Amino acid sequence: MSDTVIEAPEFAKVTASYLTDGFTLRSWLLTTDHKRIAVLYLGTITIFFFVGGAAAALMRYNLIVPEGMIGSAETYNRLFTMHGVVMVWFFLIPAVPVTLGNFIVPLMIGARDLAFPKLNLISWYLFVFAGLVALYSLFVGGVDTGWTFYTPLTSAYSKGHVVATAVAIIIAGFSSIATGLNFIVTIHRLRAPGMTWYRMPVFLWSLYATSVILVMATPVLAMTLLLLAFERIFHIGVFDPALGGDPLLFQHLFWFYSHPAVYVMILPGFGVISEIIPAFSRKRIFGYKFIVWCSIAIGVISFLVWGHHMFVAGTSLYSALVFSILSYMVAVPSAIKVFNWIGTMHKGFIRFDAPMLYALGFIGLFTMGGLTGLFVAALAADVHLTQTYFVVAHFHYVMVGGMVSAFFAGLHFWWPKITGRMYPEMWGRAGAVIIFIGFNLTFFPQFILGYLGMPRRYHSYPPEFQVLNVLSSAGATILAAGYLLPLGYMTWSLFYGKRASANPWGATGLEWQTSSPPLTENFVTTPTVTEPPYNYPPPEVVQHHV
Amino acid sequence: MSEASLTHEFQYSSARHQAETAISGMWLFLATEVLFFGALFLTWIYSRHWNQAGFDAGAQQTELAIGTINTVILVVSSFVYSAGVAFIEAGNSRRLIQCCAVAWALGVAFLILKFGIEWRDDFAKHLFPGPGFAVQGPLNGGARIFFVFYFLGTALHGLHMVGGLALVGWIILRARRGEFSPASYTPVIVVGLYWSFVDMVWIVLYPLIYLVGRGP
Amino acid sequence: MTPRFRRLWLTLVLLLVLLAIEFGVSFLPLDPSARPLVLIPAALMVGVVVTMFMEVGRGPEIIRLFAVAALLWLSILLGMGSLDLMTRIEYQVQASYPR
Numbered sequence: 001m002s003d004t005v006i007e008a009p010e011f012a013k014v015t016a017s018y019l020t021d022g023f024t025l026r027s028w029l030l031t032t033d034h035k036r037i038a039v040l041y042l043g044t045i046t047i048f049f050f051v052g053g054a055a056a057a058l059m060r061y062n063l064i065v066p067e068g069m070i071g072s073a074e075t076y077n078r079l080f081t082m083h084g085v086v087m088v089w090f091f092l093i094p095a096v097p098v099t100l101g102n103f104i105v106p107l108m109i110g111a112r113d114l115a116f117p118k119l120n121l122i123s124w125y126l127f128v129f130a131g132l133v134a135l136y137s138l139f140v141g142g143v144d145t146g147w148t149f150y151t152p153l154t155s156a157y158s159k160g161h162v163v164a165t166a167v168a169i170i171i172a173g174f175s176s177i178a179t180g181l182n183f184i185v186t187i188h189r190l191r192a193p194g195m196t197w198y199r200m201p202v203f204l205w206s207l208y209a210t211s212v213i214l215v216m217a218t219p220v221l222a223m224t225l226l227l228l229a230f231e232r233i234f235h236i237g238v239f240d241p242a243l244g245g246d247p248l249l250f251q252h253l254f255w256f257y258s259h260p261a262v263y264v265m266i267l268p269g270f271g272v273i274s275e276i277i278p279a280f281s282r283k284r285i286f287g288y289k290f291i292v293w294c295s296i297a298i299g300v301i302s303f304l305v306w307g308h309h310m311f312v313a314g315t316s317l318y319s320a321l322v323f324s325i326l327s328y329m330v331a332v333p334s335a336i337k338v339f340n341w342i343g344t345m346h347k348g349f350i351r352f353d354a355p356m357l358y359a360l361g362f363i364g365l366f367t368m369g370g371l372t373g374l375f376v377a378a379l380a381a382d383v384h385l386t387q388t389y390f391v392v393a394h395f396h397y398v399m400v401g402g403m404v405s406a407f408f409a410g411l412h413f414w415w416p417k418i419t420g421r422m423y424p425e426m427w428g429r430a431g432a433v434i435i436f437i438g439f440n441l442t443f444f445p446q447f448i449l450g451y452l453g454m455p456r457r458y459h460s461y462p463p464e465f466q467v468l469n470v471l472s473s474a475g476a477t478i479l480a481a482g483y484l485l486p487l488g489y490m491t492w493s494l495f496y497g498k499r500a501s502a503n504p505w506g507a508t509g510l511e512w513q514t515s516s517p518p519l520t521e522n523f524v525t526t527p528t529v530t531e532p533p534y535n536y537p538p539p540e541v542v543q544h545h546v
Numbered sequence: 547m548s549e550a551s552l553t554h555e556f557q558y559s560s561a562r563h564q565a566e567t568a569i570s571g572m573w574l575f576l577a578t579e580v581l582f583f584g585a586l587f588l589t590w591i592y593s594r595h596w597n598q599a600g601f602d603a604g605a606q607q608t609e610l611a612i613g614t615i616n617t618v619i620l621v622v623s624s625f626v627y628s629a630g631v632a633f634i635e636a637g638n639s640r641r642l643i644q645c646c647a648v649a650w651a652l653g654v655a656f657l658i659l660k661f662g663i664e665w666r667d668d669f670a671k672h673l674f675p676g677p678g679f680a681v682q683g684p685l686n687g688g689a690r691i692f693f694v695f696y697f698l699g700t701a702l703h704g705l706h707m708v709g710g711l712a713l714v715g716w717i718i719l720r721a722r723r724g725e726f727s728p729a730s731y732t733p734v735i736v737v738g739l740y741w742s743f744v745d746m747v748w749i750v751l752y753p754l755i756y757l758v759g760r761g762p
Numbered sequence: 763m764t765p766r767f768r769r770l771w772l773t774l775v776l777l778l779v780l781l782a783i784e785f786g787v788s789f790l791p792l793d794p795s796a797r798p799l800v801l802i803p804a805a806l807m808v809g810v811v812v813t814m815f816m817e818v819g820r821g822p823e824i825i826r827l828f829a830v831a832a833l834l835w836l837s838i839l840l841g842m843g844s845l846d847l848m849t850r851i852e853y854q855v856q857a858s859y860p861r
Binding site: 599739743 | 764766767770773774777778781784785788789790791792794795797798800801803804807808811812814815816821822824825828829831832833835836839840843844847848
Binding site: 190 | 556557558563566567570571574575577578579581582583584585586588589592593596597600675676687688690691694698
């Protein structure tokens with residue numbers, strides 16, 4: 001064995017890329033380049049992530065003592081509402097589609113841009129406008145009804161700024177419809193020659209399913225919030241039993257959107273993980289057709305289960321049974337994916353770079369969250385668990401442990417492609433581990449709290465729950481540190497990070513066949529696809545050096 | 547004009563590719579609109595279920611004649627616009643402009659009848675669901691909710707009509723500049739899809755408002 | 763007249779006939795819960811407009827997928843949304859307040 005140490009070459013600065021194609025503010029604010037729009041979105045949702053995170057920090061601070069540190073129930077109510085509204089509509093729903101999706105989709109399918117680039121820019125402006133309205137609502141006092149806006153609290157009693165917040169969400173909804181429409185049409189119509197449906201990476205199938213939900217569910221939300229605004233301002237009566245209305249109509253309409261919306265949040269995450277696991281196991285994905293059709297199945301079945309949010313609201317037992325059974329069905333495709341990811345890793349050549357650490361964390365945390373979803377999908381168990389911290393822990397496991405981890409995984413994975421720089425690897429791994437530890441410490445106690453009966457959305461609690469709450473708040477501090485860390489080292493890497501090659505991970509996929517960062521028009525010539533996706537060499541060929 | 551010489555945006559492989567994609571995009575957008583109005587239809591179902599007598603009593607106060615005439619107007623308007631599409635497909639830009647102008651005028655007639663005359667009469671008869679509502683007594687709640695649905699539904703439809711009129715007007719302007727030919731008339735099709743859709747929404751609203759609640 | 767225009771004229775006539783049928787049917791003495799059947803001619807009119815004016819049969823294949831999807835999702839919204847409504851048992855409430 002020779003003593004030669006092979007140094008990774010320092011890659012020369014790419015002279016031309018989408019980043020250097022115009023330095024004026026105008027070239028950024030009037031761009032129709034999907035890559036620049038993705039970067040604009042990334043900045044915007046990062047701001048909202050920390051706004052929502054600040055609200056969460058204050059909530060966990062309040063819950064350190066049984067009587068509530070902040071002392072005001074009203075303030076606490078406004079905090080958890082704004083946390084929910086901002087995190088759901090201004091972070092989780094857009095996150096992967098508008099940042100990673102916008103950037104990667106055209107590259108991955110071998111196109112020059114999305115089908116409707118101007119619509120893409122319009123969607124960003126709509127999002128920013130919506131965000132400004134939401135921030136306005138926040139600054140003038142926010143709203144105290146919970147992000148679920150149930151009537152009659154919202155329509156008749158709340159003193160908060162319900163209409164302003166509703167308007168912000170409606171506008172954000174139009175932004176996401178535009179994005180979803182763009183993706184669906186792009187994936188159908190702009191695939192490179194030779195890229196059949198079964199040659200598309202799973203990420204594209206996941207975004208397709210996500211987009212179906214976005215375009216079909218969000219319009220219902222728009223109408224629902226419109227009706228709510230009219231109910232509140234003009235007392236039209238559609239949700240008020242005293243005037244002949246039905247408060248459950250609001251809940252049906254709201255959850256018809258909001259349940260599929262949670263799959264909007266997680267499906268792109270599934271797609272990201274499906275790209276990372278094969279790349280860092282250097283192995284073809286296991287059960288490709290199962291995974292892609294499960295994504296579509298989740299997209300469709302997600303529309304059939306919304307009633308499980310209303311088990312104790314007064315719906316008929318018959319409909320509750322139907323929704324409960326369907327909720328069990330929707331878990332099956334997700335479980336199939338988990339098995340397939342594990343099957344991909346089996347006998348693979350696994351590397352524990354930061355994206356993979358996040359992905360592994362995702363698999364564990366998402367599985368926990370998904371399984372506990374089955375607890376609450378069971379009618380009898382839900383009677384005890386509903387509106388307790390058990391539900392809070394369940395959805396944070398899937399949305400934060402799952403989705404946010406997946407978002408960070410994808411961000412690290414595609415960071416070299418987007419910026420042309422490598423992030424510092426050890427910091428990346430440290431961040432992933434800190435987040436995993438902090439997350440579990442924050443949210444696992446909440447399962448126990450919920451089971452023991454601590455209700456959600458209460459600013460105070462019985463003293464016997466204090467220990468678990470303090471553990472949870474301590475975990476939140478660690479989690480916050482874990483989330484701030486990437487903000488630090490990723491920003492650092494923009495200026496001082498090692499320059500990246502076209503394919504630093506040795507991954508398959510058309511996006512890795514072009515420079516890092518890519519040219520404005522993505523490819524010098526339109527690529528032709530002849531191979532299946534994840535065309536890694538079979539594991540026997542890879543020699544494992546001890 | 548040969549197809550090869552037609553221009554197209556850089557992300558498309560040909561003009562035909564772009565044209566078909568634009569049409570696909572409009573169809574998908576219309577699918578989202580179906581869900582938007584669908585939520586309103588679910589509200590109709592719930593409202594009528596809980597207040598059937600009052601709801602139908604309210605429906606009987608609507609102006610059946612104007613509603614029916616308006617339905618005929620929109621159906622004819624959709625027909626005329628589709629004829630315009632057929633004309634430009636055959637190369638007759640002049641007839642396209644005439645058809646669009648007629649369709650546009652019919653749309654304006656609809657709006658005048660609906661908002662200028664019918665709504666005015668509804669207000670005069672105190673059918674606006676506010677203080678001083680005409681139907682009192684046990685049927686008050688249902689009739690009120692009916693008119694909430696009526697005013698909201700027709701207002702939303704009317705807004706979509708205004709958008710449609712702007713689009714049809716845009717087509718007329720472009721046609722007059724000679725921008726359409728048998729090889730290149732996709733915007734005409736795309737606007738026609740939207741126009742027919744707005745017609746379809748009315749075709750569903752019409753019985754929900756004027757017919758279901760009526761009976762011998 | 764070309765076949766295309768003949769089809770368009772026939773479509774207009776068909777739509778007006780369906781409208782007349784719908785109008786006529788609305789005068790039949792139907793039970794209040796059966797009144798929504800009046801919507802059947804309207805649904806047929808919608809189908810006619812989609813096929814003849816919007817030409818869903820022509821053009822790229824995905825427009826048919828989108829049209830079917832719209833119909834399917836509308837059915838889910840209206841169908842499963844009504845499921846609870848139609849199967850709820852109304853309990854009469856005896857309000858008694860302590861004096």
